[in-house]
Amino acid sequence: MKKLKLVLVVMIAISSYAEAPNVGETLITVKNNYSHKTIQLRVTLISDECWLAVSGGWGLGYEDHHPITDLYNHTNELSYQTTTQTQDIIGIDMCYDDIGNTPVLGLGRYKIEILEDGSPTCSMNVDYRTSAYPEENADICFVYYADSNTLYISDESRLAGDNEKCWVLSGGEISYETDFLQPYPPDNFMITNRNQWDSNPQLSWSHSSEDDYWTGYNVYRRVAAGSYQKIAELSTYTTSYTDQYTIISEAGSNISYYVKAVNGSKLSDPTQSISVVGNTTYKNGHEANSLTFYLNQNYPNPFNPTTSISYSIPTDEFVNLKVYDITGKEITILENERKTAGIHQLNFNAENLSSGIYIYTISAGKYSSSKKLLLVK
Secondary structure, eight states: OOOOOOEEEEEEEOSSSOSOTTOOSEEEEEEOOTTOOOEEEEEEEEEEEEEOOOOGGGOTTOTTOBOBOOOSOSSSOOEEEEEOSSSEEEEEOOOBOSSTTOBOOOEEEEEEEEEETTEEEEEEEEEOOOSOOOGGGOEEEEEEETTTTEEEETTSSSBOOSEEEHHHHTTSOSOOOOTTBOOOOOEEEEETTTTOTTSOOEEEEEOOTTOSOOOEEEEEEEETTSOOEEEEEEOTTOOEEEOTTEEEEEEEEEEEEEEEEEETTEEOOOOOOEEEEEEESSOTTOHHHHOOOEEOOOBSSSBSSEEEEEEEESSOEEEEEEEEETTSOEEEEEEEEEEOSEEEEEEEEOTTSOSEEEEEEEEETTEEEEEEEEEOO
């Protein structure tokens, strides 16, 4: 007896709601279901990562609108649809945005399951963390064979894997773009020396395990009952900051800090705030007027193999910060861009350098300064 093949073509579209009524972004074309099995597509959000995907057709300002959302159920079944027809198309609106309840696909990781008569036959995870999906190439197709319970990429050249990425499945036409996705706040934020009197607060954190992209960090401080002020903009891999304008003491004001991750123009939610008792060397809320051009001595010094370098600028300036060896040979460029007024701090990693004296030099507007640092291995 000849075996009958049940073919399901799964099409996952990231676009505005343009399909027929009752058909959503995830589509299954069911073919040759002669036994009239109950075929079910079930889609579940499998991680806490999910951003709203807003159609660019809604007007200026919405074309790259990807804030983190908590509108979706992260633990239970998100949505599903079934059919028992010999040939049918079923679909799912995978999630909704918060502006007008227009159905659009959220950017995140999803589990796609195919069930026959209530029993899962196969599943795969699809990674949609991208904001660069063109509508003219918005369908990704898979082929499911019921006789072998296997799921193939549309051309059947390979089996669908456990963690397919939509920008890979598209055949290279889609790039992995995360410029407009809001990052998650940093993990493990702490003040490592909060009980050491007469020292500067040393803040540390690690990047969130929830995402793999970010461009830097902002540090914020509040003195007593005042408002939080941004006191530092840090580079991508800097995960510590020493507030050299605050002294921890047994008596003084309650001084609180939090950190936000930065991804281009997007800011994460803040970390939890942590407080110390101490005093600031200039009035909170007036940093821009009180700051001067200044290059701080690196800390620690001597160091092995990383050290922190900070500087302050009272006005927005193009900043160039370089490290040289003792002979004047340029080693690396730490900063080469326009920076906003404030205190800035970054890390210098010398793991590939030999022990010795090095020079770091800053130029910002008409200001320039140099200091020595000592690497001891």
